[in-house]
Amino acid sequence: xxxxxxxxxxxxxxxxxxxxxxxxxxxxxxxxxxxxxxxxxxxxxxxxxxxxxxxxxxxxxxxxxxxxxxxxxxxxxxxxxxxxxxxxxxxxxxxxxxxxxxxxxxxxxxxxxxxxxxxxxxxxxxxxxxxxxxxxxxxxxxxxxxxxxxxxxxxxxxxxxxxxxxxxxxxx
Amino acid sequence: xxxxxxxxxxxxxxxxxxxxxxxxxxxxxxxxxxxxxxxxxxxxxxxxxxxxxxxxxxxxxxxxxxxxxxxxxxxxxxxxxxxxxxxxxxxxxxxxxxxxxxxxxxxxxxxxxxxxxxxxxxxxxxxxxxxxxxxxxxxxxxxxxxxxxxxxxxxxxxxxxxxxxxxxxxxxxxxxxxxxxxxxxxxxxxxxxxxxxxxxxxx
Numbered sequence: 001x002x003x004x005x006x007x008x009x010x011x012x013x014x015x016x017x018x019x020x021x022x023x024x025x026x027x028x029x030x031x032x033x034x035x036x037x038x039x040x041x042x043x044x045x046x047x048x049x050x051x052x053x054x055x056x057x058x059x060x061x062x063x064x065x066x067x068x069x070x071x072x073x074x075x076x077x078x079x080x081x082x083x084x085x086x087x088x089x090x091x092x093x094x095x096x097x098x099x100x101x102x103x104x105x106x107x108x109x110x111x112x113x114x115x116x117x118x119x120x121x122x123x124x125x126x127x128x129x130x131x132x133x134x135x136x137x138x139x140x141x142x143x144x145x146x147x148x149x150x151x152x153x154x155x156x157x158x159x160x161x162x163x164x165x166x167x168x169x170x171x172x
Numbered sequence: 173x174x175x176x177x178x179x180x181x182x183x184x185x186x187x188x189x190x191x192x193x194x195x196x197x198x199x200x201x202x203x204x205x206x207x208x209x210x211x212x213x214x215x216x217x218x219x220x221x222x223x224x225x226x227x228x229x230x231x232x233x234x235x236x237x238x239x240x241x242x243x244x245x246x247x248x249x250x251x252x253x254x255x256x257x258x259x260x261x262x263x264x265x266x267x268x269x270x271x272x273x274x275x276x277x278x279x280x281x282x283x284x285x286x287x288x289x290x291x292x293x294x295x296x297x298x299x300x301x302x303x304x305x306x307x308x309x310x311x312x313x314x315x316x317x318x319x320x321x322x323x324x325x326x327x328x329x330x331x332x333x334x335x336x337x338x339x340x341x342x343x344x345x346x347x348x349x350x351x352x353x354x355x356x357x358x359x360x361x362x363x364x365x366x367x368x369x370x371x372x373x374x375x
Contacts, residue, residue: 156284
């Protein structure tokens, strides 16, 4: 009897701590990659897709899913064909989105601006899922038939202008 | 049972648990995803090129404009008063002091929006404060500040002020970047020296 009691005294704290640890690791509101790893992944710029690269991806794999991060009103007005609407504000708790991730889909994000989708990309990549891409298009072109047209857009990170130095620079 | 045995079983148990706790080698992720998301949705962290133009003319010392492009691109031309932190070196220890401070606003820019949005998210996620994005990057800067002109019949006072700011910023930008490289380097050196002087004081 005395032996049993002392066993309980030993194992109770261990079990308690184990429960706490498990509880903490199950908390979803945590990043699984650190900023350094995320930064390294982002250096390889292959996750930024042009409209043509998206078309190729859609052709190559059935598992490519377009996710529209804009709000419901914008989505209702116009969206790219077959895109699923998941507003950015709901992305962390969205059932549909976690389902998409759990079935190994290739997820291509787009939004009103590449700023929004790039922020979303960085945040989500830092949470550990690797198959994210972002679509590099100006927001004004989002429409149902976008993928059927044969248009090419300027890439966001390419400078469209050239600096022209003043001919008589002031040399004070 | 011997109390020594009890204690050792307890310690071994604790040791086993701590051995299996996932090791986090970076404690820098100070924000939780939900907090970071909330800040990402906040429009106040996005700054227009017109505001940046204002900062450039005023030589505002409460802002720090950060150029994320490569050193070659930066040397070719840059927004006057900006400092160069190439995106690939963003997490380099040398730059931590520039980014992680509470005195100045960090305004990120690159050619477009993607790099600055990423730099913003990474820095904000690490708990750095006062990070902002220059909306549209240099493409927008060229379009609005360098190449826009007023068209219409009557100009309102507000538009007049806006175009005056743009015109001044255009002038500063062109003059500064037209300087030969040797003068530019000299300019930056004196600037750095002055900054060092300012940074001094009682530690």
